[in-house]
Amino acid sequence: MIIRRRKAGTIGLNLTSMIDVVFLLLVYFMVATEFKTAEESFPMDVPIRNHGQTLALDNEPLVILVESSGVGEKEIRLRLEGPWDPISSLNALSTFLRSNKAGGFGNSGLFTENHPIRIKPTSDTRWEHAIATYNIVVGANYTNISLDEPL
Numbered sequence: 638m639i640i641r642r643r644k645a646g647t648i649g650l651n652l653t654s655m656i657d658v659v660f661l662l663l664v665y666f667m668v669a670t671e672f673k674t675a676e677e678s679f680p681m682d683v684p685i686r687n688h689g690q691t692l693a694l695d696n697e698p699l700v701i702l703v704e705s706s707g708v709g710e711k712e713i714r715l716r717l718e719g720p721w722d723p724i725s726s727l728n729a730l731s732t733f734l735r736s737n738k739a740g741g742f743g744n745s746g747l748f749t750e751n752h753p754i755r756i757k758p759t760s761d762t763r764w765e766h767a768i769a770t771y772n773i774v775v776g777a778n779y780t781n782i783s784l785d786e787p788l
Contacts, residue, residue, distance in 0.1 A: 698753035698783075701730070703770050705763040713766045727773050734777035751781045760787040 700718035715724045717733075724730050739746035754774055758767040767784065774782050 696753055698755045699748065700755045700757055701770060701774070703756060703758040703762050703767050705759075705761060705766050708763070710765065710769075713769070715770065727769055730770070731773045731777060734774060734779065738777060738779070748779070750778055752779065753781045753783070754779055755783050755785055757785045758787050762787060 702716040702718065704714040704716075706712045706714050711726075713727065715727070715730055717724060721733070724733060734748075737746045737748050739749050756767060756770050756774065758770075771782065771784055
């Protein structure tokens with residue numbers, strides 16, 4: 638009897654389909670990945686310098702509290718929130734705002750013209766006093782002013 642032996646077949650891997658799958662996965666991850674520049678940089682909160690001389694504060698708003706002490710035009714009480722000296726009148730407020738305004742050469746003020754300023758009247762403040770305070774701030778050439786609802 639003649640027994641024919643089978644030849645041992647060679648085992649081989651078809652890598653064509655594996656390369657296709659790897660290529661498709663590579664394309665998928667490249668398309669699905671978002672490359673953000675914010676992940677590469679570290680933001681720093683550095684104060685703004687104008688013309689190399691002025692050091693400006695951050696955007697913490699300057700809050701002016703307005704209270705009417707009577708009916709007359711001069712009967713107004715003003716107070717600044719924060720570490721500021723007391724303010725006795727609208728003229729004192731105008732002087733404070735103008736002397737602390739940054740801008741130009743040699744003027745080393747703390748606030749830029751677009752620094753946020755909030756005017757907060759109390760519930761019994763007369764409208765004329767709130768508007769007079771607003772006009773003083775506008776007269777000092779500040780542009781980012783908000784008039785809050787009465788407390």
